[in-house]
Amino acid sequence: MSDRISVAKTYKLYVGGKFPRSESGRVYPVTDSKGKFLANAAHASRKDVRDAVVAARKAFPGWSAATAYNRGQVLYRVAEVLEGRRDQFIAEVSASEGLAAKKAESLVDAAIDRWVWYAGWTDKIASVLGSANPVAGPYFSFTVPEPTGVVGILAPQASSLLGLVEVLAPVLATGSTAVVVSSAERPLPAITLSEVLATSDVPGGVANILTGHASELGPWLASHGDVNALDPTGAAPDDRPGLAREAANTVKRVLTVPAAEPDWTAAPDLTRLRRYLEAKTVWHPLGV
């Protein structure tokens, strides 16, 4: 037995680029897949959700106005920093999800590659989804995709890192900002991802990650007047209709998600990018 006692870490939320404790002062125990205590995680409250939405809204003008080139660089930087902490993520994913190191390794690698994939989309999505409209008249008319705003995300409960990346990266790639509730039972990779985001040139407030329970925090996100879209992936299927009804009061965009968590290792496509985009059509007369 070694004489050295390891430095135990206190886990916190990630809001507005900072790492606050929950306003509620609550924590909850996190265990590995076999029930062994790993850490206490911050147990986010309604007030934390509201603070996170405020931070996300504040960050939106800057992030949405950043050049697509810049956003691509930042997303790629996330992949770089993630790669640097690959071993830590493998250990945490392995402990959280109860996977052999080999399997956890392939999931972490896929998560890193997913950031790279989305990084490359930032400056292409407008030319793929936008259009010059050949209207029947003397007008120049074009349509460009624009970010929808603040997106509330209930992250997948099972896939602690790859699933989280797959729900968060497309939001950031399109220029929206996010408030994420991580997997409740497997939050450690999300907390470590917060640290990666904080050191990857992602402006504070662009991504906010709360550890806590989707069943408790979901309704506050769904009913919040300043949240523009909701991804209910991590909500229990029974809770989703209620969340969707709440979301309807402010005409939120609500993602249609499959009943069971999808296979996140499947090749990504444009679906999630498209969901967070509005189309803006601009008209101007032609003449001399």
Added chain:
Amino acid sequence: MPVFEYAPAPESRAIANLKDHYKPFINGEFVDGSGEPLKTINPATEEVLAEVGTASKSDVDTAVKAARKAFSSWSRLPGTERAKYLFRIARLIQERSRELAVLESLDNGKPIKESRDSDIPTAAAHFFYHAGWADKLDYAGYGPNPKPLGVAGQIIPWNFPLLMLAWKIAPALATGNTVVLKPAETTPLTALVFAEICQQAELPPGVVNILPGAGDIGASIVDHGDIDKIAFTGSTEVGKAIQRQVAGTPKKLTLELGGKAANIVFEDAPLDQAIEGIVNGIFFNQGHVCCAGSRLLVQESIAEEVLEKLRYRVSTLRVGDPLDKNTDVGAINSAEQLAKIQGLVESGDAEGAQRWTSPCPVPDRGFFFAPTVFANVHQSMRIAREEIFGPVLSVLTFRTPDEAVTKANNTPYGLSAGIWTEKGSRILWMANQLRAGVVWANTFNRFDPTAPFGGYQESGFGREGGRTGLEAYLNV
């Protein structure tokens, strides 16, 4: 300045081929609906135009069954064949365009020059445009061989009865869906003539079903368990109710809801053009336009001049018989809508805005409302926040472009916006900043099937028109 008077120039209402009785259209045939018949009136005279059979809940069920049955063959029809049906429909609308225009003006109250020159030609254009997509869906950008959703339930408003029908039905059919559509209670007639056009085009039975009725029939369409997609255009309030109703079901939903568009005029704007644009922006279709430029934001330095020119121009608008070719502003669609407009205008008075109403003569029968402009409007007033959906303009001022953007975006809506300035770089900057689905610069109220239309925020989600619009009817 001499005042020119115009002799009456009425269009013949005989062209409308108005019938005494119209029936729901289910499975390719006109059938007796089991709902309570409704009487549709001419809002310009309050006379009954026709009796219209309505659907009941059981008729909704019959129509959905017919649409489901038709879906299996319609969706498998080669795109090229589907396209030919849509081209036929486009041509038939063009051939019967004057009849449809007169009927639309009779039933809705809109000026004949608008139904004739805008509504009906654009409706035909939507079928023509979407016909071409039917056999090219592989190129729409949603991957190879995108699939239709199934049966689409569609609920449309009374402000552009045939045009909204075209916006809904053309993309649905092009992508291989079948439809059950409910026209608005007060304007069902052109939809039922469209049903005749479907028969003339030999469209297979069940592909298009049209069920007149009130909100309860709309609700039973939204509720129906065998409908795969709901498309709704109408008020934000009803849109929210529909979104709640659909919540938790696998139905795909698109909403085109209300708006409170900012029409922003800078001091360097081409003023005469801007005045025309402001007038067109709010008085087109009596202001019954969800994307109407109902909040005029004028740069403070030119506010007095703009108001003066605007009042003069608005006083020349002719309010009256919708069938008169010289009429600029027709009838308000219903007594209910007129009361809503009056209520909001009274709130403007009560809250201290400065009202100016055009001194134009207004008919003493029918539902009319003289064009009205409110000055000294503040952002907190109801007339600056709520959709009035009538010929009422609220004028606010700003000093800097940033202030204009802030005021323009200070609304839960986000359907459209207008910008008037000679400075190109400012137009593009403003267009970037405005949270709205359509931005018109130095023009207003332009529509085209190739240009996607739809809103941000509480103006709804989804787009209609263009490649983007196809997504609403594809399983992607």
